[in-house]
């Protein structure tokens with residue numbers, strides 16, 4: 001069977017014919033850069049879809065696998081001369097891959113884990129409380145408390161021990177600034193983004209609404225996120241958020257920037273820290289949240305950030321988005337190594353970012369490249385630079 005009715009269902013049937021074959025997308029695609037074959041790049045894949053539409057090719061297992069060799073990094077979409085929303089297109093094709101039973105085994109596992117455990121790692125709700133060890137004093141009484149601000153951790157930050165310090169740093173910053181905030185604790189479930197990456201577009205709304213039910217009950221007006229993909233999913237799939245535009249969705253650095261502007265954070269002089277900022281794909285190309293992390297770094301005394309190339313909207317993917325890290329971990333790791341090489345030509349001594357997947361990818365690439373550099377989330381840099389409270393915390397600057 002080659003017919004692609006599903007493209008019509010999602011209003012995507014014209015995309016393969018709109019393509020002008022300019023190749024802009026191929027030039028920026030990290031997967032094409034590694035594999036060097038046109039058929040692995042976005043233009044090549046789009047042409048195969050066209051050929052399937054015309055009955056010249058089969059929608060077979062090989063093509064299905066190629067569709068998953070993609071970071072959903074939005075770089076092709078951002079440079080497309082004819083305005084094709086390629087990332088949406090790849091998700092729709094992945095949905096058809098699933099329908100036809102060609103889903104790669106790691107993607108099947110992710111779907112099963114989401115359905116049965118509410119997370120992507122087969123861990124379960126009780127494990128979402130483990131990160132709070134040793135900061136009980138700060139989180140005590142915060143879980144499911146009514147408050148105007150909620151901190152949504154996401155699966156990676158709450159469940160992966162190497163990222164627990166990101167969550168601890170964020171709550172320490174909020175506590176330092178006197179923010180009245182709430183946590184969803186073991187009631188938090190995955191935002192639903194991996195459902196779309198694994199080809200299940202129809203259940204994302206339902207998943208997104210599970211967390212929103214709690215947010216509604218708690219009277220939250222601002223939600224702070226440690227993961228850009230969570231924000232994107234909440235904003236695209238929650239009907240409640242679409243109807244209630246007064247609920248703000250902020251990246252951690254957007255929220256921290258606000259706290260700095262309100263003079264609620266004080267910093268102590270740092271011993272000459274030279275970080276570079278890695279813009280996560282979704283933060284930069286979709287949320288357009290590139291300036292706040294830089295403003296924060298510039299505000300901390302003793303921190304002198306340097307830029308790496310490419311950056312901001314042209315940032316290079318870390319390799320770990322869109323399930324590539326589970327479908328083809330070796331390819332994902334090679335893509336991360338390329339990004340680490342961008343750092344080696346700067347004087348930076350650490351990479352600061354604000355996406356848990358980027359942190360995991362770079363931590364792994366450090367081992368495969370032997371490149372010894374500290375990888376941090378922006379919240380970790382901020383929390384570790386705060387002035388001791390008894391020496392004037394939260395004082396005016």
Ligand code: SF4
Nearest residue numbers: 029070071072073076
């Ligand atoms: S989303 Fe990224 S990895 Fe996927 S085709 Fe586009 S540029 Fe390549």
Ligand code: SF4
Nearest residue numbers: 019020022023025080
């Ligand atoms: S950038 Fe857009 S128009 Fe150009 S080849 Fe890629 S998909 Fe086609």
